[in-house]
Amino acid sequence: xxxxxxxxxxxxxxxxxxxxxxxxxxxxxxxxxxxxxxxxxxxxxxxxxxxxxxxxxxxxxxxxxxxxxxxxxxxxxxxxxxxxxxxxxxxxxxxxxxxxxxxxxxxxxxxxxxxxxxxxx
Numbered sequence: 001x002x003x004x005x006x007x008x009x010x011x012x013x014x015x016x017x018x019x020x021x022x023x024x025x026x027x028x029x030x031x032x033x034x035x036x037x038x039x040x041x042x043x044x045x046x047x048x049x050x051x052x053x054x055x056x057x058x059x060x061x062x063x064x065x066x067x068x069x070x071x072x073x074x075x076x077x078x079x080x081x082x083x084x085x086x087x088x089x090x091x092x093x094x095x096x097x098x099x100x101x102x103x104x105x106x107x108x109x110x111x112x113x114x115x116x117x118x119x120x121x
Contacts, residue, residue, distance in 0.1 A: 002119070004074045004115060005073050005114050006071060006084075006113050008109060008112075009055060009068065010070075010108065011068075011104060011109075012066055012068050013104070014065065015064065027096060030087055034086045035074075035082075036074060036083055037073040037075060038071075039072050040070060041068055055067045
C-alpha cells in the first residue's frame with residue numbers, strides 16, 4: 001500500500017509531447033524496476049489560468065505548451081529515498097537527463113514528497 005508519494009508538475013511543448021511520453025515511459029520502467037509501487041503521468045485536458053495561481057501559472061506556461069501532472073508512489077519515505085538513490089545512479093536515467101536533449105524546460109518543473117493524509121479506494 002502506498003504511504004508516500006512524490007508529485008511533480010512541468011510544462012512540455014505540445015510538439016515534443018511524444019518525445020516526452022517516450023522518456024516518461026522509460027523513466028517509469030526504471031522507477032518500477034527499483035520498487036516504486038506506481039508511476040503515473042497525466043497530460044492537462046482541463047486546466048485554466050487562475051486569478052492568483054493555477055497549474056499554467058505555476059509552470060509559467062508558454063504558447064504551444066501543455067502541463068504534465070505526475071506522481072510516483074512508494075510504501076514509505078524510507079523506501080522512496082532508497083529507490084531514488086538507486087534510480088539516480090542508473091546510467092539509463094542519466095542519458096535521459098541531459099538538458100540539451102530533454103523535451104521540456106526542467107527549470108520550470110516543481111516537485112515534492114508527500115505523506116498520506118486521506119486515501120479512499
